[in-house]
Amino acid sequence: MKIKLITTILISITLFSCEKDSGPYIVPPTVVPSVSFSTEIQPIFDSYCISCHDENHSYLNLKSCCSWYELSATGYNAPYIDTINPEQSTLYKRITGVIAPVMPSTGTPLSQNDIDIILRWIDEGAKNN
Numbered sequence: 001m002k003i004k005l006i007t008t009i010l011i012s013i014t015l016f017s018c019e020k021d022s023g024p025y026i027v028p029p030t031v032v033p034s035v036s037f038s039t040e041i042q043p044i045f046d047s048y049c050i051s052c053h054d055e056n057h058s059y060l061n062l063k064s065c066c067s068w069y070e071l072s073a074t075g076y077n078a079p080y081i082d083t084i085n086p087e088q089s090t091l092y093k094r095i096t097g098v099i100a101p102v103m104p105s106t107g108t109p110l111s112q113n114d115i116d117i118i119l120r121w122i123d124e125g126a127k128n129n
């Protein structure tokens, strides 16, 4: 009798927990990006990069027509953007000189603020916003 009761209880528990199994258990965090690609990142490219990185550059066109799409693609020292490990992004490694030559390769270097904002943009998912 006791065994029957225990078995019934165990079966009920199992069935109950199955019913409760209807997730979602992991609710993805809603990251609201603080950096805007079009108003904060593209202007950096416009000022420091497109003199070389235009449609004639063999790897990477950073003009506003194309920059986000080209950066989203896989680069020569791939990938340009790594949102899981932002510091491993080729874009970031180039602007910090981890991969030489540091970009921009001539002229005024990027400010630390510009470098930080590009890293933050990648960290927030590199949105085309």
Ligand code: HEC
Residues within 6 Å of the ligand: 044, 045, 048, 049, 050, 051, 052, 053, 059, 060, 075, 076, 077, 078, 080, 090, 091, 094, 095, 100, 101, 103, 104, 105, 106, 107, 110
């Ligand atoms: C004076 C010209 C010049 C300027 C200005 C310049 N670049 Fe470059 N960039 C190059 C050249 C040339 C290469 C290829 C060199 C190499 O791979 O060794 C390159 C390569 C790169 C690469 C690697 C491409 C790949 O597929 O591996 C990235 C990323 C990059 N540049 C980003 C930038 C950014 C961002 C800026 C502006 C902050 C910039 N560059 C400014 C000339 C320039």
